[in-house]
Amino acid sequence: MNLLLVIVIQASFYALLGMGYVLIYRATRVLNLAHGDLMVFGAFLFYQVLVVSNGNLPLSVVAGLAGAAVLGALIYLGIMRPLAGYPVAVGVLATIALGILLRSIATSIWSGQTRYPAEYLGQLGRPIEIMPGLSISGIDISIIAAALVAMAGFPLLLQRAAVGVEMRGVAENPLLAAQRGINIHSINALSWAAATLMATVAGIFFALKVRLGPDIWYVGLAGFAPALIGGMDSLRGVALGAVIVAAAEVLAARYIAPQITLAAPFLVLLVALWIRPWGIYGSREELERI
Amino acid sequence: MNPFTGLPSTLRTNYRRDMQLLDSGFVRFWTVAGLAAVMLLPLVLTNFWTGIANQTFIAIIGALALNLLMGTTGQISLGHAGFIAAGAFTAAALVTHFGAPFVVTLLAAAVVGGVLGVAVGLPALRLKGLYLAVSTLAAYFVIIVGIGQYQAAISYGAGFTMPPAGAFGLAVESERAWFYFLLPVTLAILLLNVNWLRSAFGRAWMAIHHRDISAESLGINAASYKLLAFSASTALTCFSGALWAFHTGFVSIEAFDFQMLIQYLAMVIIGGLGSLLGCILGAIFVIVLPHLISYATQALPFLRSMGGNVFEVQIGFFGLLMLLFLILEPRGLAGIWARVRHYFELWPFKYRSWDA
Numbered sequence: 255m256n257l258l259l260v261i262v263i264q265a266s267f268y269a270l271l272g273m274g275y276v277l278i279y280r281a282t283r284v285l286n287l288a289h290g291d292l293m294v295f296g297a298f299l300f301y302q303v304l305v306v307s308n309g310n311l312p313l314s315v316v317a318g319l320a321g322a323a324v325l326g327a328l329i330y331l332g333i334m335r336p337l338a339g340y341p342v343a344v345g346v347l348a349t350i351a352l353g354i355l356l357r358s359i360a361t362s363i364w365s366g367q368t369r370y371p372a373e374y375l376g377q378l379g380r381p382i383e384i385m386p387g388l389s390i391s392g393i394d395i396s397i398i399a400a401a402l403v404a405m406a407g408f409p410l411l412l413q414r415a416a417v418g419v420e421m422r423g424v425a426e427n428p429l430l431a432a433q434r435g436i437n438i439h440s441i442n443a444l445s446w447a448a449a450t451l452m453a454t455v456a457g458i459f460f461a462l463k464v465r466l467g468p469d470i471w472y473v474g475l476a477g478f479a480p481a482l483i484g485g486m487d488s489l490r491g492v493a494l495g496a497v498i499v500a501a502a503e504v505l506a507a508r509y510i511a512p513q514i515t516l517a518a519p520f521l522v523l524l525v526a527l528w529i530r531p532w533g534i535y536g537s538r539e540e541l542e543r544i
Numbered sequence: 545m546n547p548f549t550g551l552p553s554t555l556r557t558n559y560r561r562d563m564q565l566l567d568s569g570f571v572r573f574w575t576v577a578g579l580a581a582v583m584l585l586p587l588v589l590t591n592f593w594t595g596i597a598n599q600t601f602i603a604i605i606g607a608l609a610l611n612l613l614m615g616t617t618g619q620i621s622l623g624h625a626g627f628i629a630a631g632a633f634t635a636a637a638l639v640t641h642f643g644a645p646f647v648v649t650l651l652a653a654a655v656v657g658g659v660l661g662v663a664v665g666l667p668a669l670r671l672k673g674l675y676l677a678v679s680t681l682a683a684y685f686v687i688i689v690g691i692g693q694y695q696a697a698i699s700y701g702a703g704f705t706m707p708p709a710g711a712f713g714l715a716v717e718s719e720r721a722w723f724y725f726l727l728p729v730t731l732a733i734l735l736l737n738v739n740w741l742r743s744a745f746g747r748a749w750m751a752i753h754h755r756d757i758s759a760e761s762l763g764i765n766a767a768s769y770k771l772l773a774f775s776a777s778t779a780l781t782c783f784s785g786a787l788w789a790f791h792t793g794f795v796s797i798e799a800f801d802f803q804m805l806i807q808y809l810a811m812v813i814i815g816g817l818g819s820l821l822g823c824i825l826g827a828i829f830v831i832v833l834p835h836l837i838s839y840a841t842q843a844l845p846f847l848r849s850m851g852g853n854v855f856e857v858q859i860g861f862f863g864l865l866m867l868l869f870l871i872l873e874p875r876g877l878a879g880i881w882a883r884v885r886h887y888f889e890l891w892p893f894k895y896r897s898w899d900a
Contacts, residue, residue, distance in 0.1 A: 285674050336871045342673040343620040344870055347813060350622075351866035354806050358860020366856070482678060517689035520682035527682070528667060531675045
């Protein structure tokens, strides 16, 4: 029972991370390997405000998310937009370069020291016993709730809202979307802002639950495994991918060896890529013609 | 006449002339003069800087290998640091368990690399672009964790100390000896790459880079040439990893982190993807520049305040440069060099009238 709860929490966390990858991939066909570093950057923004405001949690969360969204839009306008039309590989390499740059900036500003923002949480961080032998902390409940809200909210946004419909149009056929009068650059910037925001949400949760330091970028990077397994352009695929990866990771740590935790998402990913490269719910690449 | 690149292709009158590597007196003179200058380097440089030159040679071999995959064949690989680790640990394992001699170890590492390359290249037959990049990145993490387990089991996590290197009764211990060992090795591998590129292999790889489906419709067996590129590249990478192990003298898994991957990506991107000259320039740039920066850091007080984060700042600087090169000059340092060269070749004109 306890193991199941751990898997659910971990899967929710991976779903939050994976959604950021999917949002960016749908919009600009780029696998954003800087996602982990965006997560670190956003979490540090949150922490900075938390320290300055002396533990004002709502204010820090809002400030962290706003800062991250602005950063995401700037990254699209400054880096990804000039690289539009290049081969996929160039976009991936650019995000790797961006990631290492962000990490270096974060380390220069906040140093490599590990911090534990959970000390500001108070009651929220303490585990509550809901059943005999089964306890859950407020922060875990928030992670699951946030994942559920995001899983329900983003499809709703894409299906119903005008801006969501425009996003789908741009993802499907940028040229036609532009012809229809949609400003594809502002829509793409919005997608990047939303993805960076999701990275920050995951970063804040990780910082509050575990720790905060420049080295947690690795956790964010592992988030591309659920996204790829589920299908890079499918939001519901991410949920399934997150459950698969989280289950594999938790069970491997429990029953095989704890050291294997780091490699587990990637091993699952390698197998999944071999069987079904485009993911469970992903759309297959179009037929190639000469 | 074109004094910098040899004869323009229109003026080569027979096949022997066309296949000559150094086809004009000017090129021959400057190649010999340049080599002589490099040979004299250890006499001028201090021991420390000779060591840096040796690291550069090893990095050039690694960069040439990565370029073979990414620049020539167009198969993006993010597992490079993992393959270097595989080479270094093959060397360490052979020395630890069997006491294998230096030269045998190097060759064995290359063979292991060739086999590993086939294993890692197999997904490339099914996966393209983005998915291939991701599968090589995943392979990197799996290799690193696997080797980490091996290291923990054999040496209790402490790492492996390598014995002094020696070949054919000659000790290769001092930095100066290493220099005269690595210079011909690097030149031989450079020549190997030059010859690959101007043979049927190179043409097939470049065709696959351009568009694998059209390459296949031209009669090129894209699958086997992709595997061959992976195998050749990984063999060279593991070879350079084994050299690295012996030169450094100590092998531990921490050295093969993400930063090493970034460094090699920076070499080929800053140097210029697809260019052999670019690999050399990129390797020199990435290996030597940090040391120049640390000199500058000591000289300039305002930089000294960054103190403890120097390494982070350096690697971030490479990230920034990679971004700038990707956006502003995708042909890298080699492209800049070509532009400067053309300017002087053609002066006072701006555009060449023939295609050379």
